[in-house]
Amino acid sequence: MSEATTAKCVQYCTPHAKVSGTLLVFPRILCFQPDAVQPCLHNGNASEYNLKLDVRDILTCGAMSLPEQSASGIAHYLQIHVKTLDGHTSTALHCVERSWCVVFQIQCRDEQRTIANMLLTSVDRIKQNTGEYQASETSVPFACLDCLAAYEMHESALQDPKKRGSCSQPREAKLEEMPGSAPAPVPVKLVAGDVGRPLLTTLLAESLLDYLPVNLRLPCVEWVLSYTPKAHGTSMSTLYRNVADYNSTVLIICDSNGQVFGGFANDTWEPGSRFYGASDAFVFSFKPEGVSEPLLVYPWSSVNNYIMYSDHSTISMGGGNGHHAFAVCHDLLRGSSAPTPTFSNPILASADEFVVKDIEIWGLQDSAGLC
Numbered sequence: 354m355s356e357a358t359t360a361k362c363v364q365y366c367t368p369h370a371k372v373s374g375t376l377l378v379f380p381r382i383l384c385f386q387p388d389a390v391q392p393c394l395h396n397g398n399a400s401e402y403n404l405k406l407d408v409r410d411i412l413t414c415g416a417m418s419l420p421e422q423s424a425s426g427i428a429h430y431l432q433i434h435v436k437t438l439d440g441h442t443s444t445a446l447h448c449v450e451r452s453w454c455v456v457f458q459i460q461c462r463d464e465q466r467t468i469a470n471m472l473l474t475s476v477d478r479i480k481q482n483t484g485e486y487q488a489s490e491t492s493v494p495f496a497c498l499d500c501l502a503a504y505e506m507h508e509s510a511l512q513d514p515k516k517r518g519s520c521s522q523p524r525e526a527k528l529e530e531m532p533g534s535a536p537a538p539v540p541v542k543l544v545a546g547d548v549g550r551p552l553l554t555t556l557l558a559e560s561l562l563d564y565l566p567v568n569l570r571l572p573c574v575e576w577v578l579s580y581t582p583k584a585h586g587t588s589m590s591t592l593y594r595n596v597a598d599y600n601s602t603v604l605i606i607c608d609s610n611g612q613v614f615g616g617f618a619n620d621t622w623e624p625g626s627r628f629y630g631a632s633d634a635f636v637f638s639f640k641p642e643g644v645s646e647p648l649l650v651y652p653w654s655s656v657n658n659y660i661m662y663s664d665h666s667t668i669s670m671g672g673g674n675g676h677h678a679f680a681v682c683h684d685l686l687r688g689s690s691a692p693t694p695t696f697s698n699p700i701l702a703s704a705d706e707f708v709v710k711d712i713e714i715w716g717l718q719d720s721a722g723l724c
Contacts, residue, residue, distance in 0.1 A: 357377040357378055357379050357384075358377070358378045358467065358468065358471060359375060359376070359377055359378075360375070360376040360378075360459055360460075360461070360464045360468060361375050361376075361460075362460040363375060363376040363385070363457050363458065363459050363460070364457065364458040365385050365387070365402060365404065365456075365457055365495075365497075366430075366456040366457065366458055366497050366498065367402070367494075367495040367497060368495060368496075368497065368498055369495075371458065372387050372391070372402045373387065373388045373391050374386050374387035374388050374399075374402070375388075376457060376459070376468070378468050378471055378472070380408070380475055380478075381407065381408050381409075381475065381479070382405060382406065382407060382408065382490060383404075383405070383406040383408065383433075383472065384403075384404065384405050384406075385402070385403070385404035385457070386403065387399040387400075387402040387403065401494055402494055402495075403492075403494070404455070404492065404493055404494060405490055405491060405492045405493075406433070406435065406455065406491050406493060407440065407489045407490045407491040408472065408475045408476060408479055409479050409489065410435050410436050410437050410440070410489055410491045411433055411434070411435055411436075411472060411476050412434040412435065412436055412452050412655070413433075413434050413473075413476075413632050413633075413653075413655070414431065414432060414433040414434065414469055414472050414473060414476075415431075415432050415469065415566060415632075415633060416429070416430070416431055416432075416465045416466050416468075416469040417429075417430045417432060417566060417567045417568045418430070418462065418465075418568050419567065419568060419571070420571070420573075427462070428458055429458065429459050429460070429461070429462045429465040430456055430457070430458055430459070430465070431456070431457045431458075431459055431465055431468060431469055432454060432455075432456050432499060433454070433455045433456070433457075433472070434452040434453070434454055434455075435452060435453050435454075435455055435491070435493065436452055436453075437453075437489065437491055438453055438491065438492075438493040438496055439491065439492065439493070440488070440489030440490065440491040440492065441489075453493070453496040453497075454496060454497045454498070454499050455493060455496065455497050456497040456498065456499065473632065477658070499567075540572065541555055541558040541559050541562060541576060542574070542575045542576060543555060543558060543575075543576050543578075543715075544575050544576065544577045544578065545578045546578055546584065547584060548578055548581060548583055548584050551578055551581070551713060552581075552605050552607055552613070552711045552712075552713045553576070553578070553603070553605050553713055553715055557605075557613070557639055557648070558576055558603075560639070560647065560648040561603065561617065561637070561648070561650075564617070564635055564637075564650050564652070565601075565617065565633075565717075566601075566619065566633050568719070569601055569717050569719075571719070573719055574717055574718065574719050575717075575718045575719075576603070576715045576716075576717060576718075577599075577715060577716045577717075577718050578713060578714075578715055579595045579596050579599060579602070579714055579715065579716040580592045580595040580596055580713070580714040581711070581712065581713045581714070582685055582711075582712065583711070587684060587685045587686070589624070589665055589666075589668070589683050589685070590665075592622075592668070592685075592714065593622060593623060593624055593663075595714075596621070596622045596714050596716060597621065597622075597623070598716070599621060599716030599717065599718065600619065600620065600621055601617070601618070601619050601716070601717040602617070602618050602622065602714050602715060602716050602717065603615065603616075603617050603618075603714070603715045603717070604616055604617075604618065604668075604670070604712070604713070604714050604715075605712070605713045605714075605715070606679065606681065606688065606702070606709060606711070606712050607709075607710045607711040607712075608688070608702045608703050608704075608707035608708060608709060608710055609703075609707065609708040609709075609710045610703035610704070610707070611703075611710075612638070612640075612701075612702050612703040612707075613638070613639040613640070614636070614637060614638040614639065614679060614690070614701035614702060615636070615637060615679070615701075616634065616635060616636040616637065616670040616671075616678070616679070617633075617634055617635050617636075617637075618630060618631075618634050618660075618661050618670065619631040619633050619634055620634075620660075620661060622661070622663055622668065622714070623663060624663055624664050624665050625663065625664070626663075626664040627662070628658060628659045628660065628661065628662050628672060629660065629661050629662075630658070630660025630661035630670075631660070632653050632655070632660075633652075633653070634652075634653055634660045634661065634670065635650050635651060635652045635653065635696065636650075636651050636670055636671060636678045636679065636696050636698055636701060637649060637650045637651065637701075638701045651678070651696040651697060651698040652696065653695065653696060654694060654695060654696060654697045656673075656694040656695065656697075657672065657673055657694055657695055658695075659671060659672025659673055659693070659695045660695060662677070662680075665683060666682065666683045667680050667681065667682055667683065668680070668681050669681070670695075670696075671693035671695040671696050671698065672693055672695055673693050673694040673695060674693075674694075676689075676691035676692070676693055677689065677690070677691065677693060678690065678691070678692075678693045678695065678696050678698045678701060679701050679702065681709060681712065685709060685712060686708065686709050687706075687707070687708060687709065688702065688706075688707050688708075688709055689702075689705060689706050689707070690702040690704075690705055690707065691705055
């Protein structure tokens with residue numbers, strides 16, 4: 354087996370305890386080895402927390418950082434969605450919503466990001482070489498709460514000294530049986546500058562909030578209107594210059610028939626003439642009046658990596674068969690929309706060719722430095 358990337362002082366966030374140990378990441382396998390001695394383990398039985406995860410069984414993963422009551426003030430989580438816990442029983446393929454979750458808290462942010470990027474690279478490579486090996490080696494003793502629930506459990510323990518360092522008897526945990534409550538609604542902070550009536554409303558922003566990565570749902574996150582022709586003119590160069598400092602943006606378009614649609618991108622827009630982007634991107638359409646589901650969201654399908662594309666003549670999301678989920682031309686006056694395998698989306702605009710009535714790009718800015 355090739356040399357592993359090692360992260361020490363890692364905590365495996367099981368539903369009943371955070372178990373300390375070491376994370377080893379190989380090109381095809383991720384392993385967690387618990388420390389032999391720690392207060393949380395009953396009867397000193399560390400072996401029941403040994404974890405092995407076959408990279409082929411990973412649907413997606415993400416690196417999330419959240420504020421906590423500690424010396425560093427920040428907790429770094431690695432959240433991995435898997436299709437099986439034992440290499441045999443599987444959830445629906447490519448269905449993140451129905452998948453199991455494995456969460457680790459990692460002490461160092463650089464290690465967290467490095468491991469997440471390694472896993473995503475390995476997942477992409479394995480998908481292109483499915484015949485390399487057959488039997489799954491996955492053995493996950495306990496599925497986890499998602500990282501937000503793990504974070505809330507940890508914060509609750511810090512606030513109640515009786516809960517510190519304690520855990521209940523280990524138990525089998527199935528995803529659908531796990532306790533946990535949804536976080537309280539987060540007030541959205543829209544910073545529109547001199548634009549009096551922006552296209553993005555508080556209703557739309559609050560509707561999008563539940564689909565964003567966890568670290569972008571925090572109260573400290575501001576939505577800053579970084580580009581709109583109303584304030585900055587119709588210039589692609591200005592557009593790229595204004596959004597250059599934002600890793601996470603929401604692009605919103607209103608066409609001449611009043612249809613509102615757009616996408617969330619968790620990578621910086623730049624005129625690189627290439628496809629790029631992160632797997633937590635999505636596209637959406639929004640109809641605020643007269644429909645039972647005003648917001649329709651289409652997440653990344655994992656079929657291809659044509660998530661974002663931009664150059665000096667177009668800016669777009671989604672791709673395949675020569676089409677985009679939406680694309681806007683360099684004059685920022687005309688665009689197109691079509692179904693794409695990237696997001697499994699329908700036409701988002703009112704027609705496959707549309708006239709742009711308004712367009713905005715909002716940068717998501719975190720004053721605490723977590724994004």
